[in-house]
Amino acid sequence: MTDWLMALAQTLLFVAMAPLLGGWIKRVKCHMQNRAAPSLWQPYRDLAKLFRKHTVLAANASWIFRATPYIVFGATVLAAAVVPLVAVNLPTAAIADVIVLVGFFALARFFTALAGMDIGTAFGGMGSSREMMIGALAEPVMLMAVFTLAMSASTTNLSEAVTYTLNSGLVLRPSFIFAALGLMMVAVAESGRIPVDNPATHLELTMVHEAMILEYSGRHLALIEWAGQLKLMIYLVLVANVFFPWGIATEMSPDNLAKGLVAIAGKLALLGVLLVTWETVMAKMRLFRVPQFLGFAFLLSLLGMLTRVVLESGL
Amino acid sequence: MSPLIFAYLALAGALASGVVSLGADRYPHLLRYGSSLFLGACGLLAIVAGGWAMIDETPATDVLALGLPWLKWHLRFDPLSGFFFSIVGLLVFVTSLFAPGYLREYTHPGNKQALFALGLFSGLFVLGMLLVLLADDAFVFMISWELMSVSSYFLVAYQHQHAANRRAAFLYLLMAHIGGVAILLGFGVLAGFGGGFTFEAMRDADLSATWASIAFALAFIGFGMKAGMVPLHAWLPEAHPVAPSHISALMSGVMLKVAIYGLIRFTYDLVGDIQWQWGVVLLIIGSASMLLGVLYALIQNNLKRLLAYSSIENVGIILSGLGLSMIFIGTGHVVLGVLGLLAALYHILSHALFKGLLFLGAGAIAHACHEYDLNNMGGLIRRMPQTAVFFLIGCLAISGLPPLNGFVSEWLTFQAALQAPALESGVLRSLIPVAAAVLALSAVLAATCFVKVYGVAFLGQSRSRRVGHAHEAAIGMRLGMGLLAVLCVLFGIFPSAVIGVIDAIPNQLLGQGPPSAAAHGWLWLTPISPRVASYSAPLVLVGILLFALVAYAWLRVRAVNIRRGDPWDCGFGSLNSRMQYTGTAFSMPIQRVFAPVWDLKVDIEETVNPAQPLRTEGIRHQLQVHDKSWSRLYEPIGRLVLAAARRIGLIQTGSIHTYLAYSFFTLILLLWVVT
Numbered sequence: 001m002t003d004w005l006m007a008l009a010q011t012l013l014f015v016a017m018a019p020l021l022g023g024w025i026k027r028v029k030c031h032m033q034n035r036a037a038p039s040l041w042q043p044y045r046d047l048a049k050l051f052r053k054h055t056v057l058a059a060n061a062s063w064i065f066r067a068t069p070y071i072v073f074g075a076t077v078l079a080a081a082v083v084p085l086v087a088v089n090l091p092t093a094a095i096a097d098v099i100v101l102v103g104f105f106a107l108a109r110f111f112t113a114l115a116g117m118d119i120g121t122a123f124g125g126m127g128s129s130r131e132m133m134i135g136a137l138a139e140p141v142m143l144m145a146v147f148t149l150a151m152s153a154s155t156t157n158l159s160e161a162v163t164y165t166l167n168s169g170l171v172l173r174p175s176f177i178f179a180a181l182g183l184m185m186v187a188v189a190e191s192g193r194i195p196v197d198n199p200a201t202h203l204e205l206t207m208v209h210e211a212m213i214l215e216y217s218g219r220h221l222a223l224i225e226w227a228g229q230l231k232l233m234i235y236l237v238l239v240a241n242v243f244f245p246w247g248i249a250t251e252m253s254p255d256n257l258a259k260g261l262v263a264i265a266g267k268l269a270l271l272g273v274l275l276v277t278w279e280t281v282m283a284k285m286r287l288f289r290v291p292q293f294l295g296f297a298f299l300l301s302l303l304g305m306l307t308r309v310v311l312e313s314g315l
Numbered sequence: 316m317s318p319l320i321f322a323y324l325a326l327a328g329a330l331a332s333g334v335v336s337l338g339a340d341r342y343p344h345l346l347r348y349g350s351s352l353f354l355g356a357c358g359l360l361a362i363v364a365g366g367w368a369m370i371d372e373t374p375a376t377d378v379l380a381l382g383l384p385w386l387k388w389h390l391r392f393d394p395l396s397g398f399f400f401s402i403v404g405l406l407v408f409v410t411s412l413f414a415p416g417y418l419r420e421y422t423h424p425g426n427k428q429a430l431f432a433l434g435l436f437s438g439l440f441v442l443g444m445l446l447v448l449l450a451d452d453a454f455v456f457m458i459s460w461e462l463m464s465v466s467s468y469f470l471v472a473y474q475h476q477h478a479a480n481r482r483a484a485f486l487y488l489l490m491a492h493i494g495g496v497a498i499l500l501g502f503g504v505l506a507g508f509g510g511g512f513t514f515e516a517m518r519d520a521d522l523s524a525t526w527a528s529i530a531f532a533l534a535f536i537g538f539g540m541k542a543g544m545v546p547l548h549a550w551l552p553e554a555h556p557v558a559p560s561h562i563s564a565l566m567s568g569v570m571l572k573v574a575i576y577g578l579i580r581f582t583y584d585l586v587g588d589i590q591w592q593w594g595v596v597l598l599i600i601g602s603a604s605m606l607l608g609v610l611y612a613l614i615q616n617n618l619k620r621l622l623a624y625s626s627i628e629n630v631g632i633i634l635s636g637l638g639l640s641m642i643f644i645g646t647g648h649v650v651l652g653v654l655g656l657l658a659a660l661y662h663i664l665s666h667a668l669f670k671g672l673l674f675l676g677a678g679a680i681a682h683a684c685h686e687y688d689l690n691n692m693g694g695l696i697r698r699m700p701q702t703a704v705f706f707l708i709g710c711l712a713i714s715g716l717p718p719l720n721g722f723v724s725e726w727l728t729f730q731a732a733l734q735a736p737a738l739e740s741g742v743l744r745s746l747i748p749v750a751a752a753v754l755a756l757s758a759v760l761a762a763t764c765f766v767k768v769y770g771v772a773f774l775g776q777s778r779s780r781r782v783g784h785a786h787e788a789a790i791g792m793r794l795g796m797g798l799l800a801v802l803c804v805l806f807g808i809f810p811s812a813v814i815g816v817i818d819a820i821p822n823q824l825l826g827q828g829p830p831s832a833a834a835h836g837w838l839w840l841t842p843i844s845p846r847v848a849s850y851s852a853p854l855v856l857v858g859i860l861l862f863a864l865v866a867y868a869w870l871r872v873r874a875v876n877i878r879r880g881d882p883w884d885c886g887f888g889s890l891n892s893r894m895q896y897t898g899t900a901f902s903m904p905i906q907r908v909f910a911p912v913w914d915l916k917v918d919i920e921e922t923v924n925p926a927q928p929l930r931t932e933g934i935r936h937q938l939q940v941h942d943k944s945w946s947r948l949y950e951p952i953g954r955l956v957l958a959a960a961r962r963i964g965l966i967q968t969g970s971i972h973t974y975l976a977y978s979f980f981t982l983i984l985l986l987w988v989v990t
Contacts, residue, residue, distance in 0.1 A: 074863030117770030125896020
């Protein structure tokens with residue numbers, strides 16, 4: 001029972017921290033680009049404001065449009081619940097393995113794309129169509145990357161996989177490096193960041209994710225934004241904990257948990273800086289360059305897989 | 316008492332539904348109600364019979380005094396037959412609910428088509444499918460197989476006033492018979508070594524590895540052709556869509572499965588000694604089928620054609636599961652082979668449910684607004700709210716999204732693929748993950764495809780007047796679709812319970828059940844062990860609902876009003892339905908990325924006013940998609956056959972003297988050979 005409570009607490013922490021990570025990334029980005037930075041708490045203020053605001057629905061919006069924010073939020077929070085953040089061996093990890101995790105994102109994407117088409121504006125359809133294309137190319141890459149790991153650890157359970165990396169110590173595995181690179185590129189593409197998409201744009205020709213959710217306002221928009229921040233955090237936590245799990249708590253003692261918390265905060269802050277550097281030096285790509293970007297990511301993951309089969313089969 | 320009694324009653328029901336419709340041209344109600352009543356009874360009996368046969372461990376056998384004097388009809392009802400029997404029964408039952416409402420316009424006095432043919436051949440078609448599953452000798456098998464093929468030919472050709480339908484039907488008949496010949500030859504090989512036409516004799520046949528492979532190849536071509544595998548699939552998207560929708564549901568939902576049944580029966584049961592090379596062939600063909608099937612589906616705008624192509628994709632997933640299973644069995648990892656087989660069986664069940672549902676949905680749309688073209692639909696969620704809910708469940712299930720049934724089977728296939736490190740061969744170890752990546756790609760493309768279908772057909776604004784005035788489907792049609800939708804959800808949420816029943820099949824075929832798939836209770840699905848992988852569909856559903864409801868309730872308490880307003884139109888004035896993304900526009904990015912896959916012809920016609928040559932008055936964009944297998948495979952073979960026929964035709968002079976001379980010389984030659 002305490003395990004389940006711990007898992008619930010970790011999920012709540014996950015959900016509560018996601019906007020903070022968004023604020024951190026925004027702040028670092030502003031500093032790096034010589035702009036005045038908003039406060040670290042700005043995303044919370046934005047969410048609070050959106051929750052208070054009136055919701056305006058298009059006249060012909062169907063129930064799908066109204067249900068989508070809740071489904072997206074629910075699926076993303078459940079996805080956060082199965083990813084080990086501060087501690088491993090929590091019972092929620094058994095509910096869904098990494099393939100189901102990808103399924104949760106697919107479910108959220110499916111409904112967001114439907115909502116984009118619900119009103120019948122050109123923007124919504126355009127965003128849905130593009131988002132589904134990017135998703136179609138990104139998901140195989142993600143699965144290839146996690147399969148590489150799953151084959152080494154002979155498990156798709158995230159908690160077990162993290163334990164496996166912890167126990168095998170700091171050995172250099174070429175396959176893991178390839179897989180981690182592939183996964184990071186997918187994380188960039190899937191969370192709608194430069195060079196694939198630009199979360200800050202509202203220019204018709206370049207919008208992808210923003211175009212789909214253009215008609216959302218008020219609390220619906222708040223939920224979708226929150227889910228988006230959560231999704232980015234899940235990806236970064238995956239990269240951080242699966243490939244560099246050191247520091248994560250394996251036992252439920254307070255000092256271990258505190259250590260785990262500090263470790264993950266440090267790793268996320270570092271990954272945030274990395275992401276910002278990447279976004280600052282890269283320019284946004286044309287839409288039809290994205291397949292090449294993701295094709296490269298697929299190649300990396302495939303290389304990781306082949307390296308695993310050819311070089312590390314004895315390990 | 317044995318399950319065979321119920322099976323016989325089901326067969327009788329199918330026959331009766333055919334016979335009763337003979338009077339349908341005089342009394343149309345006989346078709347709508349009489350024939351449907353018997354089909355419904357047949358379906359229920361088949362579900363009971365199949366379920367019983369799966370639970371009953373010992374197979375029931377019977378010999379009927381029918382057929383040839385020296386070869387009576389041998390029938391056998393074991394768990395494998397039972398599984399397919401209940402799937403067929405389920406879809407037949409649902410169809411019988413759907414048919415009375417759907418057939419209303421067919422029985423309209425203005426309709427001049429022969430009604431008796433529709434009812435008679437539907438009955439015979441179901442009878443043929445059920446009988447194939449019971450057959451225990453090659454003779455009954457081929458007879459009922461042909462009954463199934465020929466009666467479905469008449470159903471495909473039912474609306475024969477359109478030339479395209481006649482062409483599709485002919486192509487279907489032709490391909491069915493080429494496949495039939497391959498199957499017959501496959502049985503011939505087994506019968507030759509086993510010394511008899513009964514399956515009992517074939518099981519005992521002592522085959523060398525080469526002959527076993529030849530038999531497998533023949534059966535694979537024959538059954539694969541019927542199942543619609545790439546590159547022999549080109550007939551399927553022509554034939555399945557042109558039948559009446561409830562028949563399309565049966566053809567795509569279960570007739571393809573009967574072909575898969577044939578393949579499983581032939582390889583696992585009759586040949587028995589499985590070689591891993593066969594699995595590699597299945598895996599490669601399966602991967603090609605799923606990827607090409609879904610890519611072709613994505614670019615279609617005719618709803619039923621799109622669904623037919625998507626059947627090819629799903630057959631590909633089933634074949635990949637079987638391929639994995641054969642690779643593992645052939646290399647001695649029987650436990651993992653069981654996992655692959657279970658994945659394939661689960662997908663057979665899932666696909667029957669959601670494809671049946673989607674075809675019935677397409678039928679309901681066609682019934683409501685006489686429209687198959689996605690680009691003329693739109694906004695149906697407001698006109699047909701309940702159908703929209705059922706169709707959405709079908710779309711979610713076929714896209715492989717948790718927690719529905721399509722996801723369970725894809726997850727099991729992934730789990731089977733991830734066991735590749737157990738294999739010794741490095742080539743296989745690297746081939747299987749690539750196949751898994753192809754499966755992942757197809758699953759997301761399927762999701763893209765069904766976002767397109769649902770978004771264009773049900774959401775947005777209606778694109779034509781007829782669609783704008785569509786009406787909700789009749790109660791029976793909604794019942795049929797609703798039942799399938801509920802089953803899609805239930806089979807998605809309780810996979811462990813389902814696997815607990817269907818593991819009788821690997822027990823029967825391989826003598827081994829899954830290690831621990833359902834060992835941890837109904838809540839958990841753990842195909843290998845809890846450490847390796849676990850999935851709890853009930854908790855996933857509860858989790859998503861819980862978090863969504865918490866968010867909803869929390870926001871509800873602090874409720875702020877919702878205001879309705881106009882959507883953002885960039886300040887240009889009101890939006891109209893022509894500004895929406897169409898189906899073609901939606902699939903355009905994918906079409907550009909995977910351009911070499913299709914034979915595409917884009918026509919852009921520009922009308923220019925001659926007085927003002929710089930001003931375009933109108934643009935017409937037309938996209939034609941052709942299946943590459945036509946130009947690459949079918950047409951060359953067709954030309955070859957024609958050329959050969961012309962050569963052979965030379966010996967036909969038309970003069971009786973020459974023919975007498977031919978007979979005379981043949982006789983002399985034969986006499987010489989004999990002596």
